[in-house]
Amino acid sequence: MTEEALDLADALRPRIPSPLQPVEDERFTRHGVRLLLKRDDLIHPALPGNKWRKLALNLRAAAGRPVLTFGGAYSNHLRATAAAGRLLGFPTVGVVRGDELAERPLNPSLARCAADGMRLHFVDRATYRRKAEPEVLAALRERFGGDDAYVVPEGGSNSLAVRGCTDLGRELHGLADVVAVACGTGGTLAGLAAGLAPGQRALGFPVLRGGFLAREIRELQYETFGAAGDNWFLDDRFHCGGYARTTPELDAFADDFEARHRLPVERLYVAKMLYGLLTLAEEGAFPEGTAVAAVVTGQPL
């Protein structure tokens, strides 16, 4: 683990390194693939999956100041930030994309944030889109926490988050040839790939439509490390129509995977990644004997 993460690690008692579990699945073995599950979903009960890795160094930097951050109405990042605020005792503000009236009563995810003491502030889509602009940010600061507030961008993906995710790669040295992860903002992949050993590769499955992610991941790597790596790839075929969209095939696949392996399969990210991996295995994308570690980044709500 990176040294800076240690004090926070102590406070939240995360399960680091996360467990790596082999899975017996003949649909993969038939194609020469040894499948392993990297159980980041078990790192912390209240900070789902990769969110602990992304927040750890940010929370240390915030050092107890109010944390102001952004997300959609079902954001795992907002939930994780709110939980950290409750557990470590600092104020949190969540700027939520959406209309407050339409969001009341709060959905289970936002209700969890509120119960953890997060102040929720709803903004319309136009304002939300401009959330990184200095005037919009200044107005938000003015209203919540002033200059003191520590701002974490949407999805939590800044340089400290990317740095935190390098540990995910490091934990897999010598244990996998390919590491697969579902991508939202791409921050996790950017860090994971940078933490891998020479010869290991990271494979990302974007869950959003648009094909913009490769550029953003390169930018995150430039910002964080001063250079972008060439040991990662994206496969854009498995977003199933976009964020939170699904298809009957994806649902059937996820139900079946849960039944085979008694693993609850998170549907917005993890299901798409596993489905993508199986398709690639069937296409013969992996040489005989390839060990593939699939990162389980979260659990169903």
Ligand SMILES: *Cc1c(COP(=O)(O)O)cnc(C)c1O
């Ligand atoms: C946030 C999240 C991701 C995506 O992480 P990024 O760093 O934004 O790409 C993947 N899986 C789950 C379960 C998540 O909550």
